[in-house]
Amino acid sequence: MSLVPSFISSLSPYVPGKPIEETEREYGIKNAVKLASNENPLGPSPKAMEAIARALPKMHLYPDGASFYFKNRLADFLKVTPAELMLGNGSNELIEFLIRTFVHGDDELLISAGTFVVYKISAQAVGRKFVEVPMKERHYDLEAMAAAVTPKTRLVFIANPDNPTGSYQTEAALVRFLESVGEKVLVVMDEAYFEYVQAADYPNTMALRARFPNLIILRTFSKAYGLAGMRLGYGIARPELVDFVNRVRAPFNVSVIAQAGGIAALDDQEHVRRTVELNRKGLDQLTAELPGLGLSLTPSQSNFMLVDFHRPAMPLFEALLREGVITRPMGGYGFHSSLRINTGTEQDHEKLLGALKKVLSA
Numbered sequence: 336m337s338l339v340p341s342f343i344s345s346l347s348p349y350v351p352g353k354p355i356e357e358t359e360r361e362y363g364i365k366n367a368v369k370l371a372s373n374e375n376p377l378g379p380s381p382k383a384m385e386a387i388a389r390a391l392p393k394m395h396l397y398p399d400g401a402s403f404y405f406k407n408r409l410a411d412f413l414k415v416t417p418a419e420l421m422l423g424n425g426s427n428e429l430i431e432f433l434i435r436t437f438v439h440g441d442d443e444l445l446i447s448a449g450t451f452v453v454y455k456i457s458a459q460a461v462g463r464k465f466v467e468v469p470m471k472e473r474h475y476d477l478e479a480m481a482a483a484v485t486p487k488t489r490l491v492f493i494a495n496p497d498n499p500t501g502s503y504q505t506e507a508a509l510v511r512f513l514e515s516v517g518e519k520v521l522v523v524m525d526e527a528y529f530e531y532v533q534a535a536d537y538p539n540t541m542a543l544r545a546r547f548p549n550l551i552i553l554r555t556f557s558k559a560y561g562l563a564g565m566r567l568g569y570g571i572a573r574p575e576l577v578d579f580v581n582r583v584r585a586p587f588n589v590s591v592i593a594q595a596g597g598i599a600a601l602d603d604q605e606h607v608r609r610t611v612e613l614n615r616k617g618l619d620q621l622t623a624e625l626p627g628l629g630l631s632l633t634p635s636q637s638n639f640m641l642v643d644f645h646r647p648a649m650p651l652f653e654a655l656l657r658e659g660v661i662t663r664p665m666g667g668y669g670f671h672s673s674l675r676i677n678t679g680t681e682q683d684h685e686k687l688l689g690a691l692k693k694v695l696s697a
């Protein structure tokens with residue numbers, strides 16, 4: 336008899352971006368740049384670092400399981416009540432909680448093919464069923480997803496903007512989708528990158544919640560706040576849904592450090608503004624320069640671009656590693672000729688563009 340069910344033995348685990356130290360060791364290089372995990376090139380919010388240092392003497396104590404002070408500060412910031420907030424060890428954990436709380440038995444999770452792979456890994460890991468709808472030209476096909484909803488559909492995940500394509504859905508398209516699926520299906524808007532969005536027709540999901548009580552919004556401190564290593568994400572939903580999730584989560588899932596750092600990070604909107612501005616310049620530069628190298632881009636509302644090399648991308652990924660530039664292969668998402676590259680500092684981009692020119696002319 337197998338030790339685990341087949342949904343576990345057949346599970347392909349998440350493949351993270353290659354760490355800088357490992358790459359430098361493996362290739363015998365120095366000063367590698369990592370543009371592989373959509374991290375913040377400006378680093379953490381300085382105010383968050385100070386608050387974390389101040390919290391260290393309390394590390395022998397369990398954190399406040401209700402995250403009282405952080406939740407209140409976040410509620411204030413978002414103009415919601417604390418009862419509408421769920422917190423996670425990164426928004427990744429909230430994805431798992433939502434699946435474990437709301438999808439059971441024959442219920443189904445509806446997702447897009449080619450999107451953030453954690454949705455399907457999290458479902459498969461707990462033996463939940465999921466249905467994938469193909470993308471249309473590297474965009475979610477919301478019309479096809481609406482048509483794929485059945486009485487079994489309980490939960491839908493929509494990454495907006497999407498990872499790894501960077502593409503987004505407009506408010507008009509989302510409203511059509513929400514009207515079509517009805518209130519019984521919970522619709523999770525994963526807005527991990529929403530701080531970076533520039534598009535005027537991007538949905539105001541906070542306002543849409545009044546009309547669509549089945550909306551759940553997920554956001555994170557990992558990207559624009561520069562705190563991926565701290566692990567803090569949050570969800571906004573109606574109190575009844577938050578209460579169910581709170582029954583499923585572990586009591587101390589948000590650490591002492593995350594609670595302290597999260598409050599200070601919210602107080603450091605200047606860091607977010609600097610981050611967003613650097614990203615805008617970075618996207619503009621990549622958009623201006625990469626097509627000249629024969630590469631195609633999906634327009635991005637995020638802090639990364641899906642770059643199509645029009646040939647198998649793995650050898651190019653390897654060649655870029657040898658030049659000290661870590662990007663992210665996307666074959667696992669079905670984009671075999673593409674690499675995902677996040678924006679960096681001016682120096683990072685100089686190194687990236689130099690390396691791209693070199694490997695493409697080899």
Ligand SMILES: Cc1ncc(COP(=O)(O)O)c(C=O)c1O
Pocket residue numbers: 372373424425426427428451494497498525527554555556557563567568
């Ligand atoms: C679309 C999307 N959602 C959620 C996450 C999870 O982020 P975290 O768990 O760091 O909050 C990521 C991270 O890359 C992401 O790209």
